[in-house]
Amino acid sequence: MAKRHFKGYFETYRIGEESFEVEIRLSPYRRSTSLSLRKNGFVCNAPSRLPKENLDSFIVSSIPKILSKIKKKPEPIEGDDVYIFGIKTHIEGFSSMSKEKRNALLKKELLPYVKEMTKEYSIKMGIKEDYEVKVRDCHSVYGVNHRKTLSITYSLNLVHYDKHIIDSVIIHELTHHFVYGHSEKFYKILLGVAPDYRLSRKKLINHIYA
Template sequence: MSYIELKGKQYPYYLSRRKMRSMSATVRGGVIEVHAPYHVETSMVEAFLKKHEEKFVKAIEEFKPLYDFRDGGFVYVFGKRYGLKHIIDQSDAVEEHGNCLEVHSYDFEKIISRYLGKKLYTYLQARMGYYLQHSFDLSMPHIIVKPYRSRWGSCYYERQEVTFNSMLIHFDTRVIDSVIIHELCHFLVSNHSKAFYHEVYKRMPDYDYWHEQLRGAL
């Protein structure tokens, strides 16, 4: 990780070099990520970041962390913020007490991540069942929850499988529903044509409003 001064403040950035024709940069998780060709010097990278500093600083400042996995930290679950309390014992359990989640374990992050993954899977299974019954003439596909760096879900028609980003647990349920409908509609239309979005809006007229809340979160 390197640091650069933008608008009078120091900001971290990651630089990775690869075989590519031009440089690109984005903000993920509140940190700038730069991809540059091997021949581009660091001075050119930093000149590029300074040229577009307004955009990068705005994206960083607007970033809202969705969790802080440590004792006394927090996590958003279905859009609601919970405090986290770490209790060191061998039960490997998570207990909900009002606006607080008590994590009983020696391995704090492993157990809270497992808890959130199961909670998201249960919701996805129930809501997909609902939409398949009321809005689609399809069979229930296989559901997989996993971490992704750059997508919220994927549809695999031939395998009858849908995968969802484990980060969805942090968002309002209507945001999650927008991803469910998006992926299920790919069983009807494989691309992102007007025909595809016609199927999406038919089932969720306010899709754009909810799906937009995912922008910049990865």
């Protein structure tokens, strides 16, 4: 219902040599202005009473900030150098392998580890059931707990991160054994097992592998 108040339109902004299309969504109920980069491009949310020149200068100053953040993100794979468990590892010929072969190689590293640690943390957390553990090449989530079938699927992407960060994802998914959503109760259990969970999560989101 609230969505009806949106008034969205597209505008092109030129910064230096480049031009950027920004979707502008104005709402009379908004108090602050924000710019974010989504899958389909830049989206600016702003109060409808904000003067046009303020809106424009906000967008023009925010775009370079967002872009520089993205550029700083380190790549997990550079040529034949691959981050495996947070360590830059040289794998001869990696860059010329097919995606299937690369994924198979990475899966061989990750799967035994997440299997072992899921078992270990299950015991630690008092879970009697035996979870089946899978690894998939998916980038939208780090892990999914299918509680009904007692299986957890982890993202292959995790292979690039330090084991401590991977553990935080394992503990997160195992906490879903007890609590379905991300409520206060959920975090109470999670932080009991992984006290520095928030730091690990920050690293994960910001692509800090080590």
